[in-house]
Amino acid sequence: MTVQVLVFWLLALVAILGALGVVAARNPIHSAIGLVLSFLNVAAIYLIARAEFLAVVQVIVYAGAVIVLVVFVTMLVHPDDLPEFHGRRPLRIATGLVLGLALLAEVSAAILAHGLRGTPGPWTDDTIAAVGGNTRALGQVLYSDFMLAIQLTALLLLAATIGAIALARPEAVSERLAAARRVMTISLAHPRGLDQPALPAALPEPQNGRVKEAGGGRPIVLARTADEFTEQPAWGEWRAR
Amino acid sequence: MEWQRLIVSYIVGFVLLNVLLGLMAYMTWFERRVLARMQHRVGPNRTGPFGLLQPIADGIKLLAKEDIVPANADRLVFLVAPLLSFALAPLGAAVIPFGDTLHLFGIDIPLLVADINVAVLYVLALGSVGVYGIILGGYASGNRYSLLGALRSTAQVISYELVLGLSLVGVLILSGSLSLQDILREQQRSLVLGPLTLPNWYILSQPLAFALFLIAAVAETNRAPFDLPEAETELVAGYFTEYSGFRFSFYFLAEYINMIVVSLLAATLFLGGIDGPIADGVWWLAIKALFFLFFYVWLRATLPRFRYDQLMGLAWKVLLPLALLNIALTGLVRLWGIGAL
Amino acid sequence: MIDFSQPTPVILSEVRQISPTRRELVLNMGPQHPSTHGVLRVRLTLEGETVIACDPVIGYLHRGVEKLGESHRYAQFVPWTDRTDYVAAPSNNLGYVLAVEKLCGIQAPERAQYWRMIMAELTRIASHLVWLGTHALDIGALSVSLYTFRDRELILDIFEKFCGARLTTNMMEIGGFSREIPPDLPEMVREFCRYFPKAIRQYEDLLTENPIWLARTKGVGVIEPEVAINYGLTGACLRGSGVNYDVRKAMPYLLYDRIDFEVPLGTHGDVYDRYLVRIEEMRQSIRIIEQCLDQVPTDGPLMAYESQYVIPPHKNVMTTAEDMQRHFIWVIKGFSPPKGEVYHAVEHSKGELGYYIVSDGSPIPYRLRIRSPDFVNLQSLPYMAQGAMLADIVALIGTIDIVLGSVDR
Structure with a gap:
């Protein structure tokens, strides 16, 4: 028991140090690293509490997905565009202080009301063992008692995904590029300069040349003389197919 | 007794780690020889018989190289990132059963380091944390090629982690457990199909999941044709462009350990692991894993590389729906099997 | 038809038309980079992974x-042509000597012309093999490059047999x-001709129907035929867009008009x-x-006498x-072609390779200009x-198939 307690305090200490690092670091990537450290230690604490499923999910979801995305976005964004973290803004500091104190009060109230050990729920070691382990028990509870909550969460996440896709729709880079391409084509061959000649409706049949299926579902044209396909390139007709 | 079990576990883990590191060194030799044969070359053949001492020579060379930190690198992160990658890689092997319990000196020695009851999730979690070595290394190098490599890698690992996880759900539904030991035990039963009696390997009942797992595993280990994070013809070397000496080799070796671990996992999850037609044992696992390792090298010799958007499209538009379909089908079959439909 | 009597407005547009945003990342690719085929430098402006602007910077191999x-005297320059496009040296030699021969009004004997054609076509294959290998390697197909270089060795062996050198053949x-x-x-050449179609099938087995190869190449880098003409592209870059222009057919040189062959044209560009x-x-x-x-x-003469x-x-x-006297003068003083200017183009493996020579009647060209296709x-x-x-x-x-020695000259 003493070893467990010792390990717990060690993990808790690192978790808190990591959390402090999140706030203190000037570099947002360093903040993210601190957060990961904190999450991993919390996961280890779950393990001590014999909640191995929760621990692994904590690692997969928070350390493995959420923070990776945070780092991803941070790396994509230009450093100048990041918000100022450490400026002296009295309003922000005050808001943070109030919120922090509120959280502290809430947690204190909870501890004061129920004690450090909390109130034991219906699940004890024996009942968990009867079901067949922590993971199984958690699954049963989640998909029976909390079914509505699960469904609502799923719906919320779906809405968030759709919203994110709608918001992040690339502003038509391709359209801007298409405009640029048209200007770029310097036509010496056409007196009007930039106009692209319209392709003819039909091309003359290959005279001596032949069409060969070259693979990949692509035909190529084999020209035997230099004056085939000179009126119009071989291109248009096959493009249309 | 608790202590005894713990110590046995440590000893098994220590042996396993060393075996794994040796295997990884010879995996580089294996890959170079096989690749060379596929390309009408000879491969390393000068250092020792058949070039067998080549990995050692490489190791000495890399150790002796200068460890360069670029001027505009994020120094601490730069130094730690490859260690992170390397340290996390072999952990996955801890949950893979290498055989039944061994009786030695009156002690029961289970031939696996840790029988975790969430072993499958544990491996997935390791994979998702392992990406930090890549992303932090790429970020800390202060190089744009590294940054692009890291960005590609992040997107790739997140996407394919999802496919990997979902492809395993079918297996989990059939076995009803997250423990690799249980999954293995389920596969040791026999599957009776009319006149045929086959082993209950999940490759037979979950072929789609197996294919998805294989594709996702290749992508997860950043191997060809999904080696975009380190695509040498585009990004020079991707996230480890700026690394040199042994820190470079940490990334390199982590990749090879990951390959071995994923191969072992695939053999355990889908091919019955240590189960074989005659004389069950660790050699069957080795043969199956070797097949996957050969497959990796084969892919690298044959296929061109995907483009970034095609890679993401494949994951999200093809593999993910297929994985979901597989889950739905397996679930239905399972429900029908227990008479709930 | 192009009416050059009409004034043609040329609009000098900047390559970069898109207003800069902060999301852009400027990536300097090369001159030391694994896939820029030597020392090409490309300055890329990226938005995510999308290329907004691309600016090739050349001249790192300018000699x-x-x-x-x-x-140099006329005959002394032939080895220099080897060093422009060094993967297709005989074709460069050919373009230059044909230009000088046109200037001097001489013609090689028939037998020499046939052997020139054989060597030029072998060069085309060798150059295309280097192209295919590196192109496939760039896209990630590792093994193709080794297969193509294996088969290129056979051609180099033929060159070695023929003239003693393998790369810069002179x-x-x-x-x-x-x-x-x-x-x-x-x-030896016949043996190669018997073997090589099998080798092509081998490359095609690896690439032509490969879904990843198709995904990486189909619809990528489309050049419309009009655009290809406007840019003055030649060779496979032009013919890939379906424009039928091959110097061997359009302005036959050597004895190409006696040979039955076809010019492949692409249909999608x-x-x-x-x-x-x-x-x-x-x-x-x-x-x-x-x-x-x-x-x-x-048998028969190989040299115009x-x-x-x-x-x-x-x-x-x-x-x-x-x-003996003629030999002495030829070597020490060089020969003096008639005054005049001449342009001769050959179908090089990369496109139209032209040599433009202005002679002032002295043994050294007054002006020499290489139109290198790449x-x-x-x-x-x-x-x-x-x-x-x-x-x-x-x-x-x-896909452009560049050799920086030829681009920078």
Whole structure:
């Protein structure tokens, strides 16, 4: 028991140090690293509490997905565009202080009301063992008692995904590029300069040349003389197919 | 007794780690020889018989190289990132059963380091944390090629982690457990199909999941044709462009350990692991894993590389729906099997 | 038809038309980079992985070859042409000696012309093999490059047999060939022609129907035929867009008008079409070589004689006073072609390779200019690159088939 307690305090200490690092670091990537450290230690604490499923999910979801995305976005964004973290803004500091104190009060109230050990729920070691382990028990509870909550969460996440896709729709880079391409084509061959000649409706049949299926579902044209396909390139007709 | 079990576990883990590191060194030799044969070359053949001492020579060379930190690198992160990658890689092997319990000196020695009851999730979690070595290394190098490599890698690992996880759900539904030991035990039963009696390997009942797992595993280990994070013809070397000496080799070796671990996992999850037609044992696992390792090298010799958007499209538009379909089908079959439909 | 009497407005547009945003990332690719085929430098502006602007920077391998030509005697410049496009040296030699021969008004004997064609077509195959190998390697197909280099060795062996050198061959001489063809060379070439179609099938097995290869090349780097003409592209870059222009057909030189061969034309103008066109060109080259071997006389002169412009035969130099004197003057002073200017183009493996020579009647060219095909073709890179992905850039550089020695000269 003493070893467990010792390990717990060690993990808790690192978790808190990591959390402090999140706030203190000037570099947002360093903040993210601190957060990961904190999450991993919390996961280890779950393990001590014999909640191995929760621990692994904590690692997969928070350390493995959420923070990776945070780092991803941070790396994509230009450093100048990041918000100022450490400026002296009295309003922000005050808001943070109030919120922090509120959280502290809430947690204190909870501890004061129920004690450090909390109130034991219906699940004890024996009942968990009867079901067949922590993971199984958690699954049963989640998909029976909390079914509505699960469904609502799923719906919320779906809405968030759709919203994110709608918001992040690339502003038509391709359209801007298409405009640029048209200007770029310097036509010496056409007196009007930039106009692209319209392709003819039909091309003359290959005279001596032949069409060969070259693979990949692509035909190529084999020209035997230099004056085939000179009126119009071989291109248009096959493009249309 | 608790202590005894713990110590046995440590000893098994220590042996396993060393075996794994040796295997990884010879995996580089294996890959170079096989690749060379596929390309009408000879491969390393000068250092020792058949070039067998080549990995050692490489190791000495890399150790002796200068460890360069670029001027505009994020120094601490730069130094730690490859260690992170390397340290996390072999952990996955801890949950893979290498055989039944061994009786030695009156002690029961289970031939696996840790029988975790969430072993499958544990491996997935390791994979998702392992990406930090890549992303932090790429970020800390202060190089744009590294940054692009890291960005590609992040997107790739997140996407394919999802496919990997979902492809395993079918297996989990059939076995009803997250423990690799249980999954293995389920596969040791026999599957009776009319006149045929086959082993209950999940490759037979979950072929789609197996294919998805294989594709996702290749992508997860950043191997060809999904080696975009380190695509040498585009990004020079991707996230480890700026690394040199042994820190470079940490990334390199982590990749090879990951390959071995994923191969072992695939053999355990889908091919019955240590189960074989005659004389069950660790050699069957080795043969199956070797097949996957050969497959990796084969892919690298044959296929061109995907483009970034095609890679993401494949994951999200093809593999993910297929994985979901597989889950739905397996679930239905399972429900029908227990008479709930 | 193009009416050049009308004034044509040329709009100098900037390559970069898109207003800069802060999300852009400028990536400097090269001159030291694994897939820029030497020392090409490309300055890329990226938004995510999408290329917004692409700016090729060339000149890292500039050695002033054209200027060197203006300070060397005519025959001395042939080895310099090897060093422009060093993967297709005999074709460069050929373009230059044909230009000088046109200037001097001499013609090589028929037998020499056939052997020139054989060597030029072998060069085309060798160059296309280097292209295919590096192009596939850029896109990630590792093994193809080793297969192509394996087969290129056979061609280099033929070159070695023929002229003693493998890479910088200095093969063609003004007026023909001064040395006899090795007796077992025709059989060696025939052996290669028998073997090589199998090798092409091998490459095609690995690539042509490969879904990843198709995904990476189809619809990527499309050049419309009008655009290809406007950029002045030649070779497979032009024919991939379906424009029928091949110097061998349009302005036949050597004896190409006696040979039955076809010019492959692409139908979509993308990277995949240029790949198909080049593969087919290799097949056609084999066809040309086989016909040449059938038609070439087994003996007869290889060198134009009775002319002050060519080196006299070795035997005569040793036995007759006149030829010894001519040889002395040819070597020490060089020959003086008539005054005038000349342009001669050959169908090089990369496109139209032209040599433009101005002679003032002295033994040294007054002006020498090389129209190297890949220099011109490289212009189309920014056009193809806009809106492409970063990974496409390597495919696009590969599809143009550049050799920086030739681009920078």
